[in-house]
Amino acid sequence: MNQPIPTLLVRTRRLRDAGFAIAAAVALAACGAKPAPNVAAPPEVSVVTVHKSAVPITVELPGRTSAHLVAQVRARVDGIVLKRDFTEGDEVAAGQRLYQIDPAPYAAALESANAALQKANANLAATNAEAERFKPLVAANLISRQDYDNAVSAQGQAVADVASAKAAITIAKINLGYTNVVSPIGGRTGVSAVTEGAYVQASAATLLDTVQEIDPIYVDLVQSSVEGLQLRRDMADGTLKVDGPDKAKVTLILEDGSTYPQTGTLEFTDITVDQGTGSVTVRALFPNPKFTLLPGMFVRAEIDEGVDDNAMLVPEVGITHDAKGQATALVVGKDDKVEARTLQTRGTRGDAWIVEGGLADGDRVIVSGLQRVQPGAAVTAVETDAPVATTAGTPPPAAK
Helix, strand or coil: CCCCHHHHHHHHHHHHHHHHHHHHHHHHHCCCCCCCCCCCCCCCEEECCCEEEEEEEEEEEEEEEEEEEEEHHHHHHCCEEEEEECCCCEEEECCEEEEEECCHHHHHHHHHHHHHHHHHHHHHHHHHHHHHHHHHHCCCCCCCCHHHHHHHHHHHHHHHHHHHHHHHHHHHHHHHHHHHCCCCCCCCCCCCCCCHHHHHHCCCCEEEEEEEEEEEEHHHHHHHCCCCCCHHHHCCCCCCCCCCCCEEEEEECCCCCEECCEEEEEEEEECCCCCCCCCEEEEEECCCCCCCCCCCCCCEEEEEEEEEEEEEEEEHHCCEEEECCCCCEEEECCEEEEEEEEEEEEEECEEEEEEECCCCCCCEEECCCHCCCCCCCCCCEEECCCCCCCCCCCCCCCCC
């Protein structure tokens, strides 16, 4: 049975009113206040606050040791080696005999020279007497002037013969002395180049042995010409002293990584740049009482150039280099915005760069998060502790 028409009309109006209500609610919601957009927070970076402090300035250079004095002992006369008077590797004194060359021929030559001198002296006496006898005779015209001149000439020749005989004696004595081969310097002997019974020659300058003085000992260091220029400037302005009680000290690192117990002194820097490598040689002198250092050893040396009271130590991770090779760093300013700085550096100490310019005391250098920021950007700075030595009393693990 069908429902009455009035009931249907009522239900239709109700559904229509509900639709209007829903549409009105949606419209009201759409007309309401829009939610605020999400604003990105400034990126967070780690910074280190740098301060001026007393920083020891050191330069680390590679090099090799070389003997303080080197003397090649060579034969100066011909002959057979009769005896060797030292043990290889021993310490010898200057003037100590090392080899004995057969002296017999040279002793005979000395005797012959002595005999020639005696003969010349006898001849000189005869010519002197003859010249004295002829002198009054020629004045009285009892002999010819020619005879007197001949007598005087013979007298002069006899004098020359005596001088020649004396020189021959001197040469014979020298050659006889050369049969005792002595060390020209004090030092350590090397491996003997000849044995007893060997024939040596003066004309070939036969090498017998090499004596080296290795206490003290030189260390020849290699430095780039640019670093050498800075080193010479430091010497010129007195920053680096090479003499006096405050002269620069040099510390030596051996091949096994240990530190040599003795400190050395800087002697000089070479005035010639190697055109092939662009480097110069810096020479230091070290005491070597226990002969720990031997010529030819590879070592590393740290030259103490003094203390810079106005330098700063900045962690290496906080410094980069631009296309021109200049050191740069990003700094967080007082308004928490990033600033780019160009720095003047002077090598490294431990894991930090020594900065002499470009930063102010108290600047905050970014050491982490560099990839997320650019100059002018706002950041959130978080202070971090960097393991950097800041005083001369607390040296870092290594210096470059």
